[in-house]
Structure formats: structure tokens, C-alpha cells
Amino acid sequence: MQGNEQISTAVKRAMEQYFRDLDGEAPSAIYDMVLACVEKPLLEVVLSHAQGNQTKAAELLGINRNTLRKKLKEYDLA
Structure with missing residues (x-):
């Protein structure tokens, strides 16, 4: 569970910094932005860990493999 907490803490800190950096600008589509920022490196690391399998x-x-x-x-x- 320690890894989960580290990821959660990293996301929380990044989001807090994101809101600080807005400097009065209105945020939008935050959910899609976060997924796009997290999903690609997640796929890269997991695929590397799986040695390309x-x-x-x-x-x-x-x-599902087709989803991947x-x-x-x-x-x-790919």
C-alpha cells in the first residue's frame, strides 16, 4: 500500500501546484488533462516493466490487450 500512497501524494501535490499556477485563470477539463498526463507515462513504464510483452x-x-x-x-x- 505504500506505493499507492506515494502515487496519491504525488497527484495531490501536482494538482495543488496546478491550481496555484493558474494565477486567476479558470481551470477547465481537469479530469481529461490529468488522465492524459498520467496515462502515457503509465503505459510506458508498465510496458517497459513487462519487457515489451x-x-x-x-x-x-x-x-484487455486490445484496449492496451x-x-x-x-x-x-505502438
């Missing part, structure tokens, strides 16, 4: 990477992520392939293409990682 997409089936294993999909299992680690808890998603779609996301890899979306982020130009």
Missing part, C-alpha cells in the same frame, strides 16, 4: 502489460494494468493496443496507438507508443 503487451499481454503481460495488459494483465498488470487490469485491462488502442491506447498505445493513441499515444504513438
Whole structure:
């Protein structure tokens, strides 16, 4: 569980900094922005950990292999 707490803390700090950096600007589409910022590096690291094995990477992520392939293409990682 320590890893989960570290990730949660990192996201919380990043979001707090994001709101500080807005400097009066109105935020929008925060959910999509965060997912886009997190998903690509997540896929890169998990795929590397799985030594390029997409089936294993999909299992680690808890998603279908076809979903993983779609996301890899979306982020130009395939």
C-alpha cells in the first residue's frame, strides 16, 4: 500500500501546484488533462516493466490487450 500512497501524494501535490499556477485563470477539463498526463507515462513504464510483452502489460494494468493496443496507438507508443 505504500506505493499507492506515494502515487496519491504525488497527484495531490501536482494538482495543488496546478491550481496555484493558474494565477486567476479558470481551470477547465481537469479530469481529461490529468488522465492524459498520467496515462502515457503509465503505459510506458508498465510496458517497459513487462519487457515489451503487451499481454503481460495488459494483465498488470487490469485491462484487455486490445484496449492496451488502442491506447498505445493513441499515444504513438505502438
